[in-house]
Structure formats: C-alpha cells, structure tokens
Amino acid sequence: MSTSMSNSTAVPTVSSASTPIVLTIAGSDSGGGAGIQADIKAISATGGYACSVITAITAQNTLGVSAIFPIPLKHVEKQLDAVFTDLNIIAVKVGMLADAEIIKIVAAKIKQYQPAFLVIDPVMVATSGDLLLQASAINTLKSELLPLADIITPNLPEGAALIGSEVPNNEGSMEAMISGLRQLGAKTVLLKGGHLEKDENSNDLLIFPDNVHHLTAKRINTRNTHGTGCTLSSAIASYLAQGYDLLQAVQLAKQYISQAIAHADELDIGQGHGPVNHFFNGHADVS
Template structure:
C-alpha cells in the first residue's frame, strides 16, 4: 500500500479556454504537474483556440458565488490563483469571498489581454481590480502591458525602462510583484523581477524563441500558487515556477497543437 499524504489544495478562479491552452485548463494542468490538487471556480466561458478568442460568456454572479462557497466550505484550500475575472461585479464578488474565507496565499494574475491580443478584462474594471484584489494578494504577476495599465506609465521598451517601473510597482497596494519581462522580445534573456518593499530579485533564463506561448501567464501564476501551497517561501516558489515554465515553453514546439500560437507543454516531464 502507498503511504497516505495530505495533498495541498490549490483553487484556481478563472475563465475556461475551450482550446485547452490557457485559463482554467492550463491552471489545472500546471497545478497537477507540480504536485498539488487543483480545484476550480469558473468565472467565464470563452470560445477560444490557438488563433484567438471568438466569444466570452460571463458566468452569472450567483453561480460564481455558489461555486466559491462549495469549494471553500469543503476543501482545505491553502492557495488561490486568480485569473480572468471579466468585469467589476465579478471582481467585487471574488474579493468579498476571499475576505470571508481568508486563504493563506493568493496569487493574482492580472489578466487583461490574451496572448492573441484579445481584451479579457473591461477597462472600466481595472480600478476595481486595484482597489479590491491587490490589497488581498500575496503576489501579483503582471506582464509589461499589464504593469503599464496598473501604473499609468508607458509600457517599458528596454531593461532600463523596466528598472524605472520598479518604484511604481512598490507603490501598488500589494505585498509582492513578479514583473514579467517576456514582452522584451529583442533581448536574448527572459528576465523577471520579483519586487517586494525592500528587495528586488532578478530571475533570468535564456529566451526561448517560439510562437507557442499560449497560456504562459496562467501556467506561471498557477505554479507559484502550487509551490506556495506546498510550503515554499515566496522567492523559492517563484524561482521553481520560473524553472518549470521555462521547460514547458522549451518543449512547446513538440506538441504541434493548433494552427496559431500553440500551448506550452505542461507535462514535458512525461515526454522526455
């Protein structure tokens, strides 16, 4: 008989991607692949594939609320990853429920735009995101366009401009920020900055040249939540998540899924 161990439970609150590369589907794959148990609350249904987002159907608020109550009242949820929330009403509901149930770790992926460029968060909801969810988050994980939207600054175009954004990141009402530098495609390195009030840690890997990056933000944030749920400290969780997503991107071309921007390989370890 195998030994019985209590598996840490991670809840993902996000939208569904019918193509399976991002959103809830990517989150469940990433959480499972890194050794945690994945539960989910679906906030929206997208008609989506590797070519883009065709349609978005927000889930009724009452059903989002019932999903949240169902999982929190039964499961020992250690960490929560938040992805696509679509509008201010959903943001406020999720914030209310997180304040009610108070999970130990909250990883907020500030999802605003899909890899394809499609808008996933109404611009009128950005204020609600900043006011209600940022103060609750253990860490937020914006890419450069999202960081620009959160701060009102211009999107950085080089490493020097990213450094100037660190001060603005510290002024946001959240505990830590992982500022992702993946959009600086001219660079041979893929640098992310883990920013706290007192320290900045640079996490650097060699840039992998591939168009198949669908779901990278969802996957990275879910993996951070998974490692936090397993008891790692923030720097360790983010570092291990960075290593995981780098390998998942590195194996993405082998999947050959779809005709557009394909997904990363969440289970690369099974294909080696």
C-alpha cells in the same frame, strides 16, 4: 540581486501532511492552452491538487478568441462557497475576471475564507494590445483585490496599465516601474519581461517592499507560448501550497515554465500559437 534558473535547489520550508490544494479562479479556454485548463495542468504537474471556479466560458483556440460568455454572478458565488466550505484550500490563483462585479465577489470571498496564499495574474491586456477590462473594472481590481495578494504577476502591458505608464521597451524602463507597482498594495510583484523579445534572456523582476530579485532564464525561440502567464502563476500557487517560501516558489515556477516552453514544440496542437508542454517530464520533478 540576480538569480539564475539553472541551479535552483530549493526545498520546502514548511512541511505538511495535508494535500496541497490549490484553487484557480479564472475563465475557461476551450482550446485547452490557457485559462482554467492550463491552470489545472500546471498545478497537477507541479505537485498540487487543483480545484476551480469558472468565471467565464470562452470560445477559443490557438488562433484566438471568438466569443466570451461571463458566468452569472450568483453561480460564481455558489462555486466559491462550494469549494471553500468543503476543501482545505491553501493557495488561490486568480486569473481572468470579466468585470467589476465578479472582482467584488471574489474579493469578498477571499476576505471571508482567508486562504493562506493569494496569487493574482491580472489578465487585462490581450495579445493584440486591447484592454480586456473596462477602466472601472481595473479600478475595482486595484482597490478591492490587488491589496489582498501575496504576489501579482503582470506582464509588461498589464503592469503599465495598472500604474498608467508607457509599456517598457528595455530593462531600464522596466525598473522605472518598480515604485509605482509597489504602491498597488500587493506584498510582492513579479514583473515579467517576456515582451522584451529582442533580449537574449527572459528577465523578470521580483519586487519585494525593500529589495528586488532579478530572475533570468534563456529565451526560447518558439511560437507555442499560449498560456504562459496562466501556467506560471498557477505553478507559483502550487509551490506555495506545498510549503516553499515565496522566492523559492517563484524560482521553481520560473524553472518549470521555462522547461514547458522549451518542450512546447514536441506537441502539435492547432494552426496558431500552440500551448506550452505542461507535462514535459511526466511528473512534478523539475530539477
């Protein structure tokens, strides 16, 4: 099934008087374009309330990452307990987890507090192609955390790393990954096709247990795409927290990130790959 992003008219299937609180568990980006900073911007821009647990502090700008300082495990745990015991967290987005021990703590706390929705952006592969997680940590991610997820959002290198395949170079080889990705245990998988840069459109596969939705949006020619994965996954979590069903949440998030990329060149940030424009419209209405 193919779905265009230009005509989404989704409305929430669940209404709630409570504030849609979304927790992001990820690393901090000092340049403000990705990580915790992008997550908070995306959640806020799409109508949610963002809280955070920081797993690592990066020294980072639009030109790259120069240092990473993992937060001590005990403090990650204390942050998780602090927010979960006080705030009515409806959805959780998980991004950068530095090592296997942090993955185990996050998985244990998700099981303990049982938020309604869990969105995992498996940040595993740098833009350079280098793996950001050791093999043991990838195995822990696959065994402990991914099976808890309502949706995981790998890009093509991350999806390939998760199932041990070659990185796809066309839509046919993307579709060949479907069976392997289903076996990871998450309820759904959004396989993002943004790395197929020769394609006119940016095509993603939303993989359910018994069907696949093809989501397409016009590819936008800009170098300012820093933080797109963080932004998309956070927007999905935000829309889930507001009562949209999973397909609607993904459709709206895809529409939101497409607009944020389309307006990215209106910003003048740094000398390298700048961020998307999270507040392109000034408020949460992306219709």
